Amino acid sequence: MYIHEKSLRTIIDALRKKGYKATPQRIAICKYVLQDTTHPSAKIVYQRVRKEYPTISLATVYQTLKVLKELNLIQELPFSKRETRFDPNVNPHINMVCLKCGKIVDINFPEADSLLKQISESTRFRITGQRIDIYGFCEVCGQFSISIAKNKEKML
Amino acid sequence: MYIHEKSLRTIIDALRKKGYKATPQRIAICKYVLQDTTHPSAKIVYQRVRKEYPTISLATVYQTLKVLKELNLIQELPFSKRETRFDPNVNPHINMVCLKCGKIVDINFPEADSLLKQISESTRFRITGQRIDIYGFCEVCGQFSISIAKNKEKML
DNA sequence: AAACTATTTAAGAATTATTATTACCTAATA
DNA sequence: TATTAGGTAATAATAATTCTTAAATAGTTT
Numbered sequence: 001m002y003i004h005e006k007s008l009r010t011i012i013d014a015l016r017k018k019g020y021k022a023t024p025q026r027i028a029i030c031k032y033v034l035q036d037t038t039h040p041s042a043k044i045v046y047q048r049v050r051k052e053y054p055t056i057s058l059a060t061v062y063q064t065l066k067v068l069k070e071l072n073l074i075q076e077l078p079f080s081k082r083e084t085r086f087d088p089n090v091n092p093h094i095n096m097v098c099l100k101c102g103k104i105v106d107i108n109f110p111e112a113d114s115l116l117k118q119i120s121e122s123t124r125f126r127i128t129g130q131r132i133d134i135y136g137f138c139e140v141c142g143q144f145s146i147s148i149a150k151n152k153e154k155m156l
Numbered sequence: 157m158y159i160h161e162k163s164l165r166t167i168i169d170a171l172r173k174k175g176y177k178a179t180p181q182r183i184a185i186c187k188y189v190l191q192d193t194t195h196p197s198a199k200i201v202y203q204r205v206r207k208e209y210p211t212i213s214l215a216t217v218y219q220t221l222k223v224l225k226e227l228n229l230i231q232e233l234p235f236s237k238r239e240t241r242f243d244p245n246v247n248p249h250i251n252m253v254c255l256k257c258g259k260i261v262d263i264n265f266p267e268a269d270s271l272l273k274q275i276s277e278s279t280r281f282r283i284t285g286q287r288i289d290i291y292g293f294c295e296v297c298g299q300f301s302i303s304i305a306k307n308k309e310k311m312l
Numbered sequence: 313a314a315a316c317t318a319t320t321t322a323a324g325a326a327t328t329a330t331t332a333t334t335a336c337c338t339a340a341t342a
Numbered sequence: 343t344a345t346t347a348g349g350t351a352a353t354a355a356t357a358a359t360t361c362t363t364a365a366a367t368a369g370t371t372t
Contacts, residue, residue, distance in 0.1 A: 021319060021368050042358080057322045062359065078234040082330070082358055096281055107275070111267075116290070119263070124295035125252055133287040134272070139280035177339050179349060198329080213351045218330065238329055238359070 014071050028053040029064040033074060039085040039095070039104040077104075077131065079156045092116065095133045100141035102155035170227055184209040185220040189230060195241040195251070195260040233260075233287065235312045248272065251289045256297035258311030 011030045012022040020026070032049050033040070040048070046061045065086060068074045075087045077095065085104065087095070092112030096105045109132060120127050135156075136142075167186045168178040176182070188205050189196070196204070202217045221242060224230045231243045233251065241260065243251070248268030252261045265288060276283050291312075292298075 016369090019319095023320065023368070025321070055322075057324095059323075059360080060321060063320085076236050078236050080232050080234050080240065080330095082356095084236065084358080094275075096275075096279075098281075099284070107279075109271075111271075115265075115267075119250075119252075119290065123252075123263075124298065125254075125290070125292055126298040127290055127292040128255070129291040131287070131289040131291070134275065134281070134283055135285040135287070136281055136283040142280065142282040172340090175348090177348065179339070181350070211351080213353095215331085215352080216350060219349085222331095238327095240329080 011073075014073065015067070018071060020067055025053060025056050025060050026064050026067070028056065029061060030068065030073070033065070033068065033086060034088045037088065037106065039077065039087050041083055041085050045086065075129070075131070077133075081154070081156060083156065090129075092130055093132070095131070096138070097133050097135050097156060098138035098141055099135055099154045099156055100137050103138055103140075105138075167229075170229065171223070174227060176223055181209060181212055181216050182220050182223070184212065185217060186224065186229070189221070189224065189242060190244045193244065193262065195233065195243050197239055197241050201242065231285070231287070233289075237310070237312060239312065246285075248286055249288070251287070252294070253289050253291050253312060254294035254297055255291055255310045255312055256293050259294055259296075261294075 008027065008031070011027065011034070015022045015026060015030075028049050029045065032052070033045055036045075036048070042058070042061055042065060045065065046056070046058050049056055049061065065074065065076075068086075069076050072090055073088070075090050076084055077087055078084045079097075087104075087106070089106050092109060094107045094109045096107055098104070112130070112132070116127055116130065119125070164183065164187070167183065167190070171178045171182060171186075184205050185201065188208070189201055192201075192204070198214070198217055198221060201221070202212070202214050205212055205217065221230065221232075224242075225232050228246055229244070231246050232240055233243055234240045235253075243260075243262070245262050248265060250263045250265045252263055254260070268286070268288070272283055272286065275281070
């Protein structure tokens with residue numbers, strides 16, 4: 001289940017449970033980011049939330065994203081080219097990352113659970129999260145770039 | 157096979173094949189980074205290579221790391237906290253990433269090949285690379301942090 | 313409901329990893 | 343050896359993220 005299917009009440013409770021105040025700014029950011037499955041950057045979140053909450057500041061967006069990460073409601077996905085994107089899907093899954101257009105699409109990876117379980121049992125490493133990316137060119141970009149794209153043309 | 161098992165000759169040929177000159181700076185950086193399996197940051201590479209080649213500049217390190225990435229001899233692993241680390245293992249594998257001390261250890265993941273093949277055959281996505289991270293606390297750090305570490309205490 | 317207080321916000325400054333610029337320099341080649 | 347396209351070192355520029363601070367407010371207490 002995606003957290004964004006949960007009610008506003010649940011979001012507020014999650015914040016308060018950890019001692020965070022449920023401010024209207026935070027609620028606006030949460031509502032936006034928990035339902036955007038395109039893996040937006042902080043700047044995109046800022047631009048989108050501003051439509052609903054025009055006085056919000058970029059610093060508040062950053063700090064709320066940090067809180068949401070701490071609450072394990074979103075995952076942070078740093079990429080090269082100085083861009084970090086945010087994913088409301090915190091369950092094990094595969095991110096299909098297009099290096100040309102920057103599109104990121106989640107696909108299921110049911111085998112992840114048993115893989116993590118096996119590693120957990122065979123090592124002394126205490127697992128708290130994971131990230132599985134597959135890089136390449138999406139169906140739209142793939143046909144235009146027969147050879148591997150030069151760095152300049154890459155978004156991620 | 158790791159590329160760092162290859163000879164100096166092979167490194168030079170790989171550079172020239174793509175039209176890059178085999179300068180002593182590049183060779184020094186290659187020799188270092190292709191044998192360091194601790195996933196060093198650019199700054200660490202700079203500090204280490206400087207011992208062998210004291211006049212080298214940080215900009216050259218960055219630009220050579222970019223070349224090595226283009227030649228697919230290393231993989232770039234961006235993390236939060238503004239740190240990017242570099243991995244000479246470009247074959248599918250799992251990075252076990254300790255969030256407390258920042259240690260990254262590769263483990264094998266033989267099932268990766270069939271997974272990638274299956275995705276390749278069932279989608280129109282053209283795969284060029286992958287990244288599989290497992291986050292948590294290594295055997296050394298795990299015993300000291302029963303609860304999930306606060307953000308301030310995390311290295312990655 | 314008003315007061316209280318620790319937290320949060322907005323704005324802007326600071327930080328810093330990475331990239332760009334530029335004036336020499338040199339590897340590869342003829 | 344001369345030529346030259348590309349590389350280097352030094353440093354400036356860029357930009358994502360974090361920090362700082364004064365004013366505001368959420369949650370609680372009276």
